[in-house]
Amino acid sequence: MKAAELREMTIEELKKKEQELRKELFNLRFQHATHQLENTARIKLVRRDIARVNTVIREKQLEGAEV
Numbered sequence: 001m002k003a004a005e006l007r008e009m010t011i012e013e014l015k016k017k018e019q020e021l022r023k024e025l026f027n028l029r030f031q032h033a034t035h036q037l038e039n040t041a042r043i044k045l046v047r048r049d050i051a052r053v054n055t056v057i058r059e060k061q062l063e064g065a066e067v
Helices: 003-007 011-033 041-066
Strands: none
Touching (some): 003 041, 011 041
């Protein structure tokens, strides 16, 4: 997911997206622990997406504080 796509979303949508990504990460970790995960690189991608979402949320919060 690109940061530009995330910046178009509202804070509520971003928080919902973060929850979805955290659930996906949990499921990926569970699959990895039970040796069912085929694409282990997906864990890294999901973690980075979570970080991107958190960064955009923080940017939007700071924008609101400046006004």
